[in-house]
Amino acid sequence: MSTYLVGDIQGCLDDLRQLLDTAGFNPHQDQLWLTGDLVARGPQSLETLRFVKSLGQQATTVLGNHDLHLLAVAEGIAKNKAKDKLQAILDAPDRDELLHWLRHQPLLAEHPALSFVMTHAGIPPQWNLKQARKRAKEVERVLQGDNYRWLLKNMYGNGPDTWSADLKGIARYRYTINAFTRMRFCYPDGRLDMACKLSPQETASDQLVPWFALARPEMGKKMIFGHWAALMGYEDDKVIGLDTGCVWGNSMTLLRWEDGARFEHACPVHA
Numbered sequence: 001m002s003t004y005l006v007g008d009i010q011g012c013l014d015d016l017r018q019l020l021d022t023a024g025f026n027p028h029q030d031q032l033w034l035t036g037d038l039v040a041r042g043p044q045s046l047e048t049l050r051f052v053k054s055l056g057q058q059a060t061t062v063l064g065n066h067d068l069h070l071l072a073v074a075e076g077i078a079k080n081k082a083k084d085k086l087q088a089i090l091d092a093p094d095r096d097e098l099l100h101w102l103r104h105q106p107l108l109a110e111h112p113a114l115s116f117v118m119t120h121a122g123i124p125p126q127w128n129l130k131q132a133r134k135r136a137k138e139v140e141r142v143l144q145g146d147n148y149r150w151l152l153k154n155m156y157g158n159g160p161d162t163w164s165a166d167l168k169g170i171a172r173y174r175y176t177i178n179a180f181t182r183m184r185f186c187y188p189d190g191r192l193d194m195a196c197k198l199s200p201q202e203t204a205s206d207q208l209v210p211w212f213a214l215a216r217p218e219m220g221k222k223m224i225f226g227h228w229a230a231l232m233g234y235e236d237d238k239v240i241g242l243d244t245g246c247v248w249g250n251s252m253t254l255l256r257w258e259d260g261a262r263f264e265h266a267c268p269v270h271a
């Protein structure tokens with residue numbers, strides 16, 4: 001059995017299938033871990049949801065910002081933008097089943113045997129792994145409960161940008177959602193920046209620091225993330241970034257954990 005990890009799919013299912021075929025993925029015995037953003041911008045968001053769901057226990061995905069946005073659109077809370085290519089999901093006969101399944105996926109997933117933990121965007125520098133687990137569970141309980149529409153309606157916004165244990169209610173949940181699904185840069189004091197989507201090499205600001213470059217408590221496990229396509233992949237001794245911008249015409253990257261083998265598939269422009 002092998003464990004494969006892949007960056008943001010964003011509805012590019014044909015590209016994912018080709019990559020899995022190249023790597024020799026066996027859906028009956030191998031595991032596939034996905035960094036979230038299963039939907040949006042690519043041409044096959046509906047088919048992607050169906051495929052990942054069909055893998056059952058062999059697939060683990062975390063929620064990305066586009067996945068949460070889909071849930072809000074489906075509830076009539078957010079606008080269905082044409083560029084997100086979500087209409088096929090909204091019109092599908094199995095729409096409710098798929099959305100219920102998506103709503104019950106985690107913000108943070110931790111492999112029970114291998115030494116890695118996954119979120120869509122990262123883990124903010126103020127939290128150790130125990131704290132990150134707890135923050136994720138707080139939001140997941142609301143999202144999976146009867147009050148999920150309230151959370152979807154109020155999750156939008158860039159503040160608060162600073163973590164405090166004193167945060168309560170929606171302010172606490174929104175910070176957690178932003179950190180796990182939208183974070184790229186932080187300020188040196190750990191405040192989140194929600195505006196800049198460039199790579200670290202492209203930004204002219206000396207006040208913006210990649211979230212993973214700030215001092216943090218020891219996690220004890222590798223942190224796997226996606227979301228930041230402009231990085232075009234990243235790895236150091238603590239983190240692995242796997243979003244290499246498939247939907248933007250770059251590539252999709254698949255990592256086999258056991259031997260570190262990487263597989264790349266060049267993708268057409270979809271967005």
